[in-house]
Amino acid sequence: MQDPVDTRGRLAELLTERILVLDGAWGVLLQGRGLTEERFRGERFANHPRDLQGDPDLLNLTQPQVVSELHHAYLQAGADITTTNTFTATSIGQSDYGLQDAVYEMNVQGARLAKEAAGGHPDRFVAGSVGPLNVTLSLSPKVEDAAFRTVTFDQVYEAYAEQMRGLRNGGADLLLIETIFDTLNAKAAIAAAKDVAPELPIWLSVTIVDRSGRTLSGQTIEAFWISVAHADPLIVGVNCSLGATEMRPYVEDLARLAPIPTACYPNAGLPNAFGGYDETPEITCELLTGFATDGLVNIVGGCCGTTPDHIRAIATAVRDVAPRPIPPSPEGSMPxxxxxxxxxxxxxxxxxxxxxxxxxxxxxxxxxxxxxxxxxxxxxxxxxxxxxxxxxxxxxxxxxxxxxxxxxxxxxxxxxxxxxxxxxxxxxxxxxxxxxxxxxxxxxxxxxxxxxxxxxxxxxxxxxxxxxxxxxxxxxxxxxxxxxxxxxxxxxxxxxxxxxxxxxxxxxxxxxxxxxxxxxxxxxxxxxxxxxxxxxxxxx
Incomplete structure (x- = not known):
């Protein structure tokens, strides 16, 4: 495993030299493989009592070659950073499938597969994907009981700690806490990261759910940054929910506020009536190139609906564009x-x-x-x-x-x-x-x-x-x-x-x-x- 100190230093160095490229969506490509229930199960889970088709993280264990092929596709398209196939690989996320006992192994194997693929390319990195949960610490699911919470802070912390331990031991170079819709959930994830993988750099990525400019739990982008700055992240960014056009104002705000590298990986536009994405690689590329030439980003990539073709177009377009200059930390900062x-x-x-x-x-x-x-x-x-x-x-x-x-x-x-x-x-x-x-x-x-x-x-x-x-x-x-x-x-x-x-x-x-x-x-x-x-x- 690469020395984490060297990883952070090398990433920081590259971020001052050029715009780095993240990979794209995983779900749409895995779904496109048309894998059957039998293939999701593999031999190991052939007799599991619940349906498993549709659990992408399980494929790290049952169809590792499919996962590896997608890593290689994105790396060959020009991605500098590939994410692990672990977006929902927590005990909370896997409880719907009854696979809580396999969570640690999913993350270890997910990181190993990504690391093996990245190893064939110079200066390629693995971001351990730490996705959101289907529960929130800031909102109640019960209209009649606003004080109720499905889970506690400690339960969210434990779920993330187990995931991050696996990602760390599998060889991830950094932790990507992504698609953050509730900052309190993110705080639990940050605490877990500091405890179980303190040597790994942290990348935080928030999702603004609509044009109101707020997270699902109600925070503005500035309030979000103030709330998580204590994590000392290497990178902060915005992803998911919106296409690049709708996302731009919030990327502009973050670029103005954060004295660290900023990232943006939008969806391929807004979803169509069938839940799919129609934005072509050329359109996504053009929009993100505008972000780059205007000095807003240090990392670009894709989220829902993007493919290796999107990443290839983006990587080509930003290859010679200077990265956003990192503003100095303010001296004598205000309370x-x-x-x-x-x-x-x-x-x-x-x-x-x-x-x-x-x-x-x-x-x-x-x-x-x-x-x-x-x-x-x-x-x-x-x-x-x-x-x-x-x-x-x-x-x-x-x-x-x-x-x-x-x-x-x-x-x-x-x-x-x-x-x-x-x-x-x-x-x-x-x-x-x-x-x-x-x-x-x-x-x-x-x-x-x-x-x-x-x-x-x-x-x-x-x-x-x-x-x-x-x-x-x-x-x-x-x-x-x-x-x-x-x-x-x-x-x-x-x-x-x-x-x-x-x-x-x-x-x-x-x-x-x-x-x-x-x-x-x-x-x-x-x-x-x-x-x-x-x-x-x-x-x-």
Whole structure:
């Protein structure tokens, strides 16, 4: 297997030299082979109790020569990167066929077949295809129960981790988390990638479902990028759902926003009345060549309906076109968050409003609603806060007689389905780490954790900080250390500086993702030792 460090370096080098070409669709070509139920089953699954025809990932095990032929067809057409035939090869995706036990092997074999085919060509790479699931963490399938989710974050994580482990062990050069329609699902996939294949570069590709410019779970392209930038991907792009004509505005947005290589692999136009695709190689090629000459892309390819003929035409057309120059990362970046829409704190933003009425410790009304189980009415509190101008929503469920983890999950799941509320970022507020993590596992945007401190020492502080970063959130840090809360200006600054250095130097935080709370302590108590608290807070 090629050294992953060399792979990342070589890919990065090539992306500055020329536009790379990805392969095209797999499903349409596999369907075109006219394979029977018997051939899908092969000898190994001849007696399997469920129908298997139509499961393309199974062919890695039962008809490997067919898969290899398609890899060779795309590589010979000029593809620099070939994807593994593993788009639905997760335990969740394969449950419809009853093939969960074969998932790991499907991915290992899928990566091996692609690697063997690519090995006959110089500078060819294998992208492990990590496709979407048929379940979503941000939306409920039940109209009557908006808080319901078919799966948990941990279940999605485990499904992706198993797939990625197989792709890694089979020899994939990078992981392509593609056709992302729910960013929370993608966050689970990112976490899995960082854990089981940390050495492999990540390519993230979102799908904008229609001309509204949003994902299925409601995010804009900018909100999506803000939500996943913590993954430090090598490449980010757009694919599927749309043809190149309809996709162009979102590729333009991503090219403007992302300081990394961008990719685009559209469908061959929009589907016709029969679900097929009519856009010819010449038309797709012409449109993508326009993307290339306008400096929008570093990688182009095809999705649904495209064939080796499409890829051949595209590869020929972009061969001598300069790639998009990679813009430098912005210096002194601004605090940036997202719900369904982005929120940036700019020099001219003015006062930032955090709606804090969704707090059982600070709002008697909200607490009564939550403790009585009237979550629908509690959602109305959040809606009122947003309509009144809140830029972020603080949610706190810390009450002695409340199952705080479940309450946090239920409330965040509910407001995620209310577009007017979900457009703003969430501040997850708790003194309990399990409650904080429960909230993070329900948040597809980039929110804020309120808060962590050095109260339990550096090891605990860094562990929590790294886990928060893993979910893509910013963090509030309290001026509190092992000896207690900071009351003086010097102590507030000392603790904050110490926390800052730990977060930036050891946990890898961007300074803009750190918010300091220098502690507002009691004033006007009549006690001499409290006399300087207000002054110390303001000066700090």
């Amino acid at each position: 940036t968050f997202s719900g369904l829409e982005p929120f940036r704190i700019r020099p001219d933003t003015g006062f930032v409003m955090i709606g804090e009425r969704q707090n059982v410790t600070g709002s008697a009304k909200f607490r009564r609603l939550i403790e009585s189980g009237d979550f629908e009415a509690a959602v109305g509190v959040a809606l009122e806060q947003v309509q009144s101008g809140a830029n972020l929503l603080d949610v706190n469920m810390d009450a002695d007689l409340l199952d705080s983890e479940q309450a946090m999950r239920t409330f965040l799941n509910l407001i995620a389905t209310e577009p007017e509320i979900a457009r703003v970022p969430i501040m997850i507020d708790s003194s309990s780490w399990p409650v904080i993590e429960a909230g993070l596992k329900c948040s597809q945007g980039k929110g804020v954790v309120n808060s962590i401190s050095l109260k339990e020492g550096e090891a605990d502080f860094l562990d929590k900080a790294r886990r928060i970063k893993r979910y893509g959130a910013a963090v509030v840090v309290m001026a509190f250390d092992e000896t207690g809360q900071a009351g003086t200006v010097d102590r507030k600054i000392q603790i904050s500086e110490r926390a800052y250095r730990l977060l930036v130097d050891e946990a890898g935080y961007e300074p803009a993702d750190i918010i300091f709370d220098p502690n507002i302590l009691a004033i006007a108590t009549g006690m001499d030792e409290h006399a300087d608290f207000a002054k110390a807070f303001i000066e700090a």
